[in-house]
Structures are given as structure tokens and as C-alpha cells.
Amino acid sequence: MNTVSNLEYFKVFLYVARAGSVTEAAKELSISQPAVSQALKQLERQLGVELFSRVSRGIQLTGEGEELYSYVQKGYEQLQLGVDKIRQMKNLEAGEIRIGASDMTLQFYLLPYLERFHEEYPSIKVTVTNAPTPETLSFLEEGRIDFGIVSTPFAKQPGVESVEVRQIEDIFVAGRKFLPYKNKMLDLQELEHLPMIFLEKNTSTRSYMDSYLREWGVEIAPEFELATSDMIVQFALRNLGVGCVVRDFAQPHIDSGQLFELRFNHMIPKRSFCVVRSTRMAMSGAARRLTEIMGIEQEQMENR
Numbered sequence: 001m002n003t004v005s006n007l008e009y010f011k012v013f014l015y016v017a018r019a020g021s022v023t024e025a026a027k028e029l030s031i032s033q034p035a036v037s038q039a040l041k042q043l044e045r046q047l048g049v050e051l052f053s054r055v056s057r058g059i060q061l062t063g064e065g066e067e068l069y070s071y072v073q074k075g076y077e078q079l080q081l082g083v084d085k086i087r088q089m090k091n092l093e094a095g096e097i098r099i100g101a102s103d104m105t106l107q108f109y110l111l112p113y114l115e116r117f118h119e120e121y122p123s124i125k126v127t128v129t130n131a132p133t134p135e136t137l138s139f140l141e142e143g144r145i146d147f148g149i150v151s152t153p154f155a156k157q158p159g160v161e162s163v164e165v166r167q168i169e170d171i172f173v174a175g176r177k178f179l180p181y182k183n184k185m186l187d188l189q190e191l192e193h194l195p196m197i198f199l200e201k202n203t204s205t206r207s208y209m210d211s212y213l214r215e216w217g218v219e220i221a222p223e224f225e226l227a228t229s230d231m232i233v234q235f236a237l238r239n240l241g242v243g244c245v246v247r248d249f250a251q252p253h254i255d256s257g258q259l260f261e262l263r264f265n266h267m268i269p270k271r272s273f274c275v276v277r278s279t280r281m282a283m284s285g286a287a288r289r290l291t292e293i294m295g296i297e298q299e300q301m302e303n304r
Helices: 004-019 022-029 033-047 063-090 103-120 133-141 176-181 188-193 204-215 229-237 247-255 285-293 298-302
Strands: 052-055 058-061 096-101 125-130 147-151 160-168 170-174 196-199 224-226 242-246 271-278
Touching: 004 022, 004 033, 004 063, 022 033, 058 063, 096 103, 096 133, 096 285, 103 125, 103 147, 103 160, 103 229, 103 247, 103 271, 103 285, 133 147, 133 160, 133 271, 147 160, 147 204, 170 176, 170 204, 170 229, 170 247, 196 204, 196 229, 204 242, 224 229, 229 242, 229 247, 242 247
Parallel strands: 096 125, 096 147, 196 224, 196 242
Antiparallel strands: 052 058, 147 271, 160 271, 170 242
């Protein structure tokens, strides 16, 4: 017996068993009584047992029918729960979004959009996996996230689409101990003689700065290699060295005069935050809605 092709028979069986009447079941199903009777006969024939017995007030389940009903009822309830869940997900009343983002992309790009999305769709669970760009791209490839927010540069990968959403700028900052360097136009080579504070090597920011400085023949051996840009700023505030960070992290302290920005005779090219997704995975309705709130149309992702 092909169960999948005969699911309709089981639905008819369920309605008749509940109603205890072919006539009432036909009304509830909006089909004819002969159609109901025919479906029951087909089901009984294929199972090789009688499912109903005729009684004075209609029909009642046989022993075999009672046994089958206990399973069909549970299965139908689970099926209905599944349908209801899908409806809730479609209407953004339930579901989950999985995002990959670093501290930087979360703090200086994604967070306001997450706040707005949560206000509009409080029933949607949002999971943010915090990781630098290389790991976020790996999570995307493994299907562990719906989309990621990364910073350039990163190696283009087959099956990954990206959209640039915001520019960022790398700068070098220092505290009062290094005031002699303030307002001076420096050569990048001078960084080799200063105590430097950089991010760890498994980040796109560190890879970018190492690559950029090498282009000008500058090799840096940092005194401190830290896990977060916030900590770089804190080390710089304590005059432990010159910190290399994205401007957003240091700007409040530059504005307050606690830190100053070093100036160089070569401009450091700006980079970008990008939203990345896999072409191999369909985005959920909730994830698509969040990207819409972020100002990214689906066509933008598909045309990259």
C-alpha cells in the first residue's frame, strides 16, 4: 500500500470516526456521501480489514478501526501542528534567524537593525554567532548561519553573494605619551620603531593592515596582539602603544581629546562592511525581512 498516495483515505477515515456518521463527515469535508463511502471501502480493501460496523445510530469503529484511529489521530494532530507552524513562520509569528557577525560589524552596523526587527517581530528568535570574518564565511559555507556581516577584504568564494553596505576606515591612534607625533606628517616606516597594538592574525582587519603595510615595505612586530578592537583602544588610552583600529572604535576618545590620530603621507584606503549569503541555501522569510529592513533588496544579492 502506497501510504503517501492514500493520505486522503486516512483523512476521510479520521473525519468519519470522529463524526460517527458518513453524512456528517461528508458535510465537514465538503464532498459527497458516495465519495466518503468509496474512500472507506478503498482503505478497507487495501488494509484487508473492516474498520467500521453499522449500528442503529450510524457506524462505529471495529477493534481494528479503533487501533488505526489512535495512530491516525496523533499523526493528523502532528501534521496540523506542522502546518500551523509553517503558517506562523510565513506570517513572521515564529521562526529563527541565524546571523554571523564580528564585534565590529555587530556594534557599528547590525545592532540598530536588530533592535528594529525585534520591536516589529518579537516572536522571532535571533541567534548571532560572534566571530571574525574568516570564521563567519566558514559558518556560511557549512550552513550554520542564514547570512553574515563581514568586513573586506575577504577571498571571494563560489556560491557566496555579497553586498557592500557601509564604508569603514582604519586609523592609528595614541595617547598623551606619544604627543610629539601629534599633528606631524609621518612616514609609514616610522611605525616600525613604535610599540604597536594590533588585532590577532585571524581577522580581516589584521590581514588587511599587514598586507597594506607590506606594500610600502613596512613590517610590524606588534608588542600586543589582542582579540578585540575595544581592548586595543583601552591599551592605547593607557599609553601602552599605538593602536591600529577602525575609526568607529576610537572616535569618541579622539573627540574627547584622550586619543589622537596619527597622520601619514600615504592615505590608507577605506574598506567596507558586506552582507554575505550562500546561493546554495534558501533564506527564510524572517531572514529576508531583516535584510529588507537593512535596506537590501533580494535582487541586490542575486545580481552579485
